[in-house]
Structure formats: structure tokens, C-alpha cells
Amino acid sequence: MKVSWNWLKRYADLENIDPVKLATQFTLAVAEIDEVFVLGEGLENCRIVKIEKVEDHPSSDKLHLATINLGNTTRTVVCGAPNAREGLITVLADEGSVVKSGVNETMTIGKAVVRGIESVGMLASPFELGLSDDHSGIIELPPDAPVGMPLTQAAPVKDVVWEIDNKSLTHRPDLWGHAGIAREVASLAGRKLFEIKTEIQFTNDAPLKVTNLGGNLCPRYTAFTMDGIQIAPSPLWMQILLYHAGMRPINNVVDFTNYVMLTTGNPLHAFDRRDITDDTIIVRTAAEGEEITTLDGGKHTLSATDLLIADSHSGIALAGIMGGANSEVKDDTVSIVLESANFHPGNIRKTALRLALRTESSSRFEKSLDPANCITSSNLFASLVLENIPQSRVTSRYYDECNWEKPEITIFLSCDFTRLKLGFDITDEKIKSILTSLDFDLTETAGGFNVSVPSWRATKDISIPEDLVEEIGRIYGYDNIAPSLPLVPVQKPWTLPSKTVQRKTSDILTLELGFSEVMNYSFDKTRMLSALNMEVDARLEMANPISQMEPVLKKHLVPNMLANVELNEKRYDHFRIYEHGRVFLPRENEIPEQPRHLGFLIADRTLKNDEDLYYQVKYCVETLCSRLETGPLRFEKVEELQSWIHPSKSARVVCNGMEIGYLTTLNPIVKRKLGLESQVALGVLNIDTLAAMDKKATVFRPIPRFPGISYDITVVIDPEIRASSIIDVLESINPEIISDVRCIGYFEGAKYAGKRAVSFRMDFIHPQRTLKQEEVNEIHNIIVEKLAESTGGQVLSVP
Secondary structure: OEEEHHHHOOOEOOOOOOHHHHHHHHHHHOOOEEEEEEEOOOOOOEEEEEEEEEEEOOOOOOOEEEEEEOOOOEEEEEEOOOOOOOOOEEEEEOOOOEEEEEOOEEEEOOEEEEOOEEEEOEEOOOOOOOOOOOOOOOOOOOOOOOOOOEHHHHOOOOEEEEEEOHHHHOOOHHHOOHHHHHHHHHHHHOOOEOOOOOOOOOOOOOOOEEEEOOHHHOOEEEEEEEEOOOOOOOOHHHHHHHHHOOOOOOOHHHHHHHHHHHHHOOOEEEEEHHHOHHHEEEEEEOOOOOEEEEOOOOEEEOOOOOEEEEOOOOEEEEOOOEEEHHHOOOOOOOEEEEEEEEOOHHHHHHHHHHOOOOOHHHHHHOOOOOOOHHHHHHHHHHHHHHHHOOOOEEOOOOEEEEOOOOOOOEEEEEHHHHHHHHOOOOOHHHHHHHHHHOOOEEEEEOOEEEEEOOHHHOOOOOOOHHHHHHHHHHHHOHHHOOOOOOOOOOOOOOOOHHHHHHHHHHHHHHHHOOOEEOOOOOEEOHHHHHHOOOOOOOOOEOOOOOOOOOOEEOOOOHHHHHHHHHHHOOOOOEEEEEEEEEOOEEEOOEEEEOOEEEEEEEEEOOOOOOHHHHHHHHHHHHHHHHHHOOOOEEEEOOOOOOOOEEEEEEEEEEEOOEEEEEEEEEOHHHHHHHOOOOEEEEEEEEHHHHHHOOOOOOOOOOOOOOOOEEEEEEEEEOOOOOHHHHHHHHHHHOOOOEEEEEEEEEEEOHHHOOOEEEEEEEEEOOOOOOOOHHHHHHHHHHHHHHHHHHHOOEEOOOO
């Protein structure tokens, strides 16, 4: 939102205040100012002139010689503007003036010889003067503009504009107009605020039939008629202020509505009365499928929840968003109906989002405007019309269809409570003066004040004593409060276990295992779901997706991580990425389950197969669980295969009897569908499950005093027998001596006739002495016997 300092000066006494310096104070106390623009610098030598005569240039078909009246002298300048004509009041940028020559470029005007004719100064376009984007011709001023007067004296071209971050105004609907900003600035500067006083004499005539069927969707709808309208340009000062505030001047009636909106914050709309069938205005919800064409030419199909302003025949405006093309003010409009209304913020926002039609009007109504502001805005518009259109007059009563009662909010504010909350000694008188400067009504009572909240602060802002304390603190200036250290016990804050696990796994993956973190959206792409043969219907669909390509919440991390592979393999031969995120699992008639998952993936374009990557991912799982002290892991067969899980090169990870995740290489079918060149292996762990596990403290084991034996054994078994079951058998035989059992490889081929040879390595260490060969042979025989008994396998190795 752009705020003009000249505009603010119309509603507060701001003489001799530096707006550039005040911007910092405003940011600290009210809302964040993104940028400050100083406008009109270099226009001091620009003067209002009248063209007395226009002649053809003797050496050019397109240029003219314009004789101009500067008030006390005349001069001839070369001009190429197509609208240069005798009698036109315009602006001369005299020698030394600095004007715009491009979007961010300027030029200094001097003497020049143009096709043999000396020309001093230049007749300037609105763009060159920084007053609009129009550079099609020289600026045209009203006939009564004072010829010879410097432009900077005749119009507010020299200005300072604040650009305020809209997000910092969301909770303050009263600040969406210059009058509200002026109130804040006057309070900060200790200056007087000017009240908007407009008393309009409405008639007793009732030419309209106005009905408000909107209920709570339209708390207030007001209207009146005016005749004798003559469409013309608005006053120069208003055009300049509107342009400085970021709006394009159009004509007097439209500019008056925009000026009022940017002053009071309440949008208005003017209808051509000729186009309102039967002089009837009805505020109603649209019929399902009803259509309307808006001022921008857009055709919209409405739903039964959209609010419509209609006549007896059809819709004439989309309430709170944009007027209809069938009732807009035209060049020959002579009679208007002025609407000043208030609409339900949620309904306006939903309609604007659904129709993709966000406007200056809708952005304000979305913020919960004050219904009491409708009357002030109507009167200000009427006064502008009466002052600037000589033949205009009000021709109806003031229609006020109101479904709203003014809130009466009174809050008791204790002065001691205020001092306690702010942490410094502020006087009762200072408290009173600050709140009074913000237009709060105060009544003194024992120990404090009864504070009446004005209606423009009661819509969503001020409701409890702490809100009033905040008002006092920000206007007093938080930077004026002496800092002091709090005297409170320092205790370690409680942290969410899942967050602790998340941070620790991030450190391990990043600092130890060489992974980079990715942060994807919480939505699934329909393209990726289609490639993975996954149904969109089985997911939670969003009512207002940020993109039609991502309409559902994700149930798995893997699809988005595979999309990361698609992008990154074009730039890197190998990379490791991980992501922490919630997944959303639908539950019938219940809030969806939202567990936290950790996904990690290794991709390598230089490898010809993925076997090595599988063991790298397995090592990552083991490292993570070891650092988290979860206890021993088991890798078992994956029972439920997602489309990206390899049918054989995969395993589910089990710890303490609970499944905590899985690891797999990428299914080659999916790899081909996605067109990936890299070999890919990945793992997924459930962070919530890991966080819920008790830590298995690592028990100290002294270094063995006696030498041990590293012992290998190979057993031929059926392919469906898992290596983990063999490890369980080996560990159970003699736990005092046998330790660190691990699978070191497997072999398949015609030699084993449909079976698989799996090799294991273990350590034999006796805690009290050196083992004898006979003892090792005895343990070996037991191993052979137990494995034959439990698996039916044949042991190949010998001691």
C-alpha cells in the first residue's frame, strides 16, 4: 500500500515534520515501511503555460513551433506532441528541470537546436513529470490553471510516498485509508488530527427501491442518487495524489470513488442510474450458475454462496469485488447511484479467490471494515461531487439498509497493570494522552480508566486490557524503554521428542553421512502420481489448491524426492538428499493421521547397477539408529510393496519388535517411466516411532584380555529364508563366546540349483582364557547342527 505525505497533510497537522525520518518511527510503532520514495525532485523550474499559437516546423513534417505564454513573457519552443493546440494549458519544463526519460532514468533540460530552430525548455508529458504512465502527448491542465505559476506551487507534485508492507496491516482494517494512517502519524508526532466533516443535505424523495437480503453477508448497505453529473477529468491535485498512491486517474466520478476509498478505507461504487432496471437494487446471493460480466470484461459463473448486487432483472455488481459492465459510469452519464456498503470478510475472500479476482476493493473488505464508515465515505463522495461539478445535486433520501448494531466495548484499564506490563513508570496523564490521541474515549475511575473502544478498532483488534497496553507501549516507543535483564530462573525448556530426533538425524545425515536437505511442498504432483500408478482419489484433496497440478496432500515423501532426482541428475553425477516432513493419511470421519517421516535417497549416474547403493542406504539406517541408541535392528521382507519398492532389493526395518521404516533400491519399472539415468536407493523412517522408543543404553564392554578368532561360515539355504533368521540362530548358540555376527555376502548360480549360499562372519572370544581348537570345533559342530535343524541348510565351510 502506498501512502502519500501530501494526502496525509490534508487530514493532520504535519507541517515541518520530516516524513523520511518519521518513517523509521512509524515502522517501529505501527507497520513496516518497505521503502520511502521522494518524488518531484528537479521540477522546481517547471511552470504552467498557455499555448498561444501552433505553427508547422519549416524543416519537419512532424514537429511544430509552439508560442507559449509564461505569464509575463512569451517564448517559442519546438514540440512534437500530437495534442499541442492553441489555447491548451500545459507545463513547460524550463532549462535546468530534471524529468523522467525512462522507468528509472532522468534527463536535465537545457537549450537545444532542433532542425535549425533554437528551443529552450520542453513541453512535458505526464510521464516526464512523474505524474502518470501516459507519454502519448503533453499534459493537459484545467482551463483555470494559473498561467505562469511554478508547477510545484500549483499542484502537489513534490511528495514523499511510503510503501507499507500489506501483511503488517492485516489486523488493522482502519489503516487501509489515509485518514487512519494520519491518525497514527498525528499521535506519534503529537500533532492535531483533522476530522472529516461533511454535512450533506439529502432530500426526502425515494426514487429507488433498495432491499438488503444479504443478512450477515451484508451488515450494511447504503445508497443515494445524484443528478447533473458531467463526466470530465478530476482536479489536477486529485489526479496527482491518486497516481502517487498507485492508481490511474480515469474521470471525475471514478476518481472521487477511488479518492474516498484511499482516504477512509471504505470502497465505494457508482452506477449509471439509466442501467438500473426499475430503479431497484437488491442485495442477494447469486443463483447457482448465474453469470455476470465485470468491468474488466471477465465473464464469471457464480455459486449460491456469492453475494450479488442486482436490479430487478440481473446482477449489476459482484458485491465488494467489482462492478458489472452493464452499469458502469460512461462518458455521457448524467445521473448516478452511489453505493457505500459493508460486506462479510470471509465471504468476499472466498469469492475473490474462487474467481481469481482480487481487487483493491476485495483486499479491503477482507480485513473486516467498520460498517459505521459507510456514512462518512458517502458524505465525503457527495461533497467532492458538489464542489467540483457545478450543476450536480443530491436527488434522493439516504437509504440505509442495516443488519448491524454498533458494538459497545468498554475495557477497564488499570494504570498499575499498565506499568507492570510495560516494565517502566509511566504517568496516568501520559496513559490518558496517548489513548486520547488515538480517539479512545476515557472515563477516569478508581485506579485507572474505563476505555470505550471506537468502532473502527472493535472489528477484530481491541478487546482486552493487554491490547490497550500494547497501544500505549508502541506510541510511547519501545526504543524509549530502558532495557533490563529479567530476574527469572533459567531452566532448560521442554522440547518435543520428535523434534529432538529430527534435529539429531539432520545433524547425522548432514555432518557425518554427506547428505543435503531438501524442503518440498506438502502436496503431491498429479504427474508424478500417474507415473507411480498411484490414485489421486485416495488422498486428501484441498478445497483451494495453490496449483491445479498439486491438488492433494502427500501420503509419502518419496514421489517428491523422485522429482528432486529428475531435476538434480541433470547437474550432478551423484548426490545424497534427505527430507523431513509430515505425511497425511486419511481416516474415515476423523482428522487425518499426520506422522513425521524422514526420507533419504542416494543417486549415482556413474554406476551400472544399484547393489552398492542398497548397502550404502543400509549403512545409513544402521548409523542413524546406532546414534539414536534404539537397540539392535532386523531387516525383514517387505510385505506391502509401493510401486517404487524393488521386489527383492528391499527390506523393512524392525527395531524392538516395531517396524520403523524400510529401505529399497528404485523399482526398475518406475525408473524407466521417469526416464531416470541414475541408479537410486532410498530409505524412509518414521520419526514419531523412533521418538517414542526407549533408549537402549550401550553397556561398556572392556577390551578382551585374550585373543579371539574371526570365524566365517557359509550355508546353502532356500532363497525365501532371510539372513536375519540365520543371525538369530548363530547369536543364540553361545552368547558368552559368539559376538558381532554379520552377513558378509551371498552367492547364486547354477552351482546351487535354485538355492542361495550366504556367508556370515562372527567373532569367537572367551572372556577368561584363550580358546582351544577343540572348543572351536565343538562350537562349529553345534552351529552345523542348529542350522540344519532350523533351516535345512548345508554348511560349506570348515573350521
